[in-house]
Amino acid sequence: MQVLMARSLAEFEALVPEWQTFVSARAVARAYHQEPSVMRHFLLRHAETVSPRIIVLRRDGEIQCIAPFFIRRARMPIRLSVLRLASAPTRILGLRGGDLLRATDADAAACYRCVFTHVAKLRREYDLIDLQDVSPVDGIWKQLSGTALRGSALRVAWVSHPQTSHGIAIGPTLGGYLDGLKSRDRTNLKRRKKKLWAAVNGDARLDKITSPEQVPAFLDCVHRIHQLTWQAKAFGQRKRNALEDVAYFRALADMGLLRSYLLICRGSAVAFQVGVQYRGTYQFVETGYDLQWADYGPGTVLEYLTIEDLFAADKPDFADFGFGDAEYKRILGNRSRTKFEHVYLATSGSLYGNCLLAIEKSLEKLEMATRHLLRYFRVEPWVRRILKRRRTPG
DSSP states (O other), rough: EEEEESSSSSHHHHHHHHHHHHHHTTOHHHHHHHHHHHHHHHHHHHHTTTEEEEEEETTTTEEEEEEEEEEEEEEEEEEEETEEEEEEEEEEEEEEEOOOOETTSSOOOHHHHHHHHHHTTTGGGEEEEEEEEOTSSSHHHHHHTTTTTTSSSSSOOOOOEEEEEEEOOSSOOHHHHHHHOOOOOOOOHHHHHHHHHHTTOOOOEEEEEEEEGGGHHHHHHHHHTTSSSHHHHHHHHOOOOHHHHHHHHHHHHTTOOBBBBEEEEEEEEEEEEEEEETTEEEEEEOOOOOOGGGGOHHHHHHHHHHHHHHHHHSOEEEOOSSSOOOHHHHHHOEEEEEEEEEEEETTOHHHHHHHHHHHHHHHHHHHHHHHHHHTTTHHHHHHHHHHHHHOOOO
């Protein structure tokens, strides 16, 4: 197969028309991240730290496979759960969408071998390869466990501890879905919504965000609320309504992919849900809420109202909560599967990268042992609530 690599935004742009035709007509689509318009805005949003390394395989002039790799130059956080201990400058080779974009009739094994042979030749340009959100049943995992790395200098250096990912198989009716929940959970959901509505004397509503015109005001709300969330206090704050963010979400809206929500109480947004719907799957991308409203469970209420709307209009086949085993995902989900948050590849000669992985492995083992003890003594939910509500000094 002939191999082409796009290393710059200009080379990427030259590839876009052919890429778009390939996605529309011949490719096995996996994720909205691999749409060329979405890829463009990803590169533009992170132009200072990200550069493309997109590998294209052709046979007889026709695209067989696109591997949307990119190199990110940033400080890799070294964490123990939500506690940031340190950071290290790192060059990470990532893969948008978590897998290759292949033609329906392509030789899968040949595509993976060719791509990773070429990736190995780039080893002086990165410290680690980080494949994220990988399922044991995904094509890329099966190929990595088989022949994909044969003959290359790469190896699977570390696979993070498998965790459960939850979602909802969207059936015919909302009532049928609710009947499938545990009676106690169903009652608690209704009680939380009732409690919140009572606190604001019924002055609450769900706003749905799908159009480009709604994007600037939506992101202003996301930015304001995010500064008040437990995630911002644990992981740090960042600007959420920059011009490049507005352009990105407008592009999603233009493509008909944006489906996000705000929970409005007394005329002000108190929680946000960033979501995308692509080819029959609704993706819960991010949820956040103002900690001042924590006693009323605004995050869970917003998730429940979102699910109501998913059943009411433009119903997807599946709603994916994304990676993680949070309690609300276990309560609301009716389907689950095992995933690896990270699958790291490295070469034996990458001393720096392998040292970073050794530290990550040790910290993960410590975190999993701690979680096991918390669950054994049945105090994990209590500890989670403390961590979410803890406030930084000042």
